[in-house]
Amino acid sequence: MTHETSETSAMSTAGRPAAPARHRLSWNKVPEVTVYFWIIKVLCTTVGETAADLLNEKAGLGLTGVSVLMSALLAVVLVVQFRTSAYRAGVYWLAVALISVVGTLISDNLTDNMGVPLEASTAVFAIVLAVVFAVWYRRERTLSIHSVDTTSRESFYWLAVLFTFALGTAAGDLVSERMSLGYWLAAVLFALAIAAVAVAHFALGLDAVWSFWIAYILTRPLGASIGDYLSQPTGDGGLGLGTVITSALFLAVILGLVVYLGVTRRDVTDPERAA
Numbered sequence: 001m002t003h004e005t006s007e008t009s010a011m012s013t014a015g016r017p018a019a020p021a022r023h024r025l026s027w028n029k030v031p032e033v034t035v036y037f038w039i040i041k042v043l044c045t046t047v048g049e050t051a052a053d054l055l056n057e058k059a060g061l062g063l064t065g066v067s068v069l070m071s072a073l074l075a076v077v078l079v080v081q082f083r084t085s086a087y088r089a090g091v092y093w094l095a096v097a098l099i100s101v102v103g104t105l106i107s108d109n110l111t112d113n114m115g116v117p118l119e120a121s122t123a124v125f126a127i128v129l130a131v132v133f134a135v136w137y138r139r140e141r142t143l144s145i146h147s148v149d150t151t152s153r154e155s156f157y158w159l160a161v162l163f164t165f166a167l168g169t170a171a172g173d174l175v176s177e178r179m180s181l182g183y184w185l186a187a188v189l190f191a192l193a194i195a196a197v198a199v200a201h202f203a204l205g206l207d208a209v210w211s212f213w214i215a216y217i218l219t220r221p222l223g224a225s226i227g228d229y230l231s232q233p234t235g236d237g238g239l240g241l242g243t244v245i246t247s248a249l250f251l252a253v254i255l256g257l258v259v260y261l262g263v264t265r266r267d268v269t270d271p272e273r274a275a
Helices: 035-058 062-083 089-113 118-140 151-179 183-202 208-231 242-264
Strands: 004-007 021-025
Touching: 035 062, 035 089, 035 151, 035 208, 035 242, 062 089, 062 151, 089 118, 089 151, 089 208, 089 242, 118 151, 151 183, 151 208, 183 208, 208 242
Parallel strands: none
Antiparallel strands: 004 021
């Protein structure tokens, strides 16, 4: 059962005073990084791409209408997420699915509605994300996702997630346009990039925090490429399943995995590891 503690004089392993953590929860608010995490993350990214296309084109809401609707829904779900006292798989992954849509729409609005070049938006999102990480570390002295157990850390976490989606969208579109890749070739390229990050981490000792966030950014264009390949017409290089079937299929898989994790709690961080 979750409870709160007050820490005022904790010391870090390096001998420096740890950031004060008032009302720190004994449980992490985000899931442990497992194979299930990455599978659901990619699936959520795919659904974010196809659902945005579905609402924009089939429902006739337009880019602005979809942006307003998805932002409002995301705000509601994040309020619920922040009010929970511990990680809840259903609430967390619903927030990720919605934030994937909103992050994508931020980039699309800049490109389609405001005419901002992809080079500029990619650079701006990269800078903003770097600032988020810098402020997060300066305030909390850690970027670890194993100890997202205060309102401050959770706020930085979700802000970083939002801009990873925006950056992944802009950078992915930039690479695809410049290289004129088809959907499945783009998916292979981004999958290889993620594999390279994994090799750099496990074999070459790349820092775990940076390995995680780089892979997190790359999963966005990977999922989008998979979604486009499945949903787009065959004449455009896709399989022609359509956005409805693709979205429903991936949502069903996500729901099944989230229910499984909610029951087994296999992705709940061990409190001793977080400490």
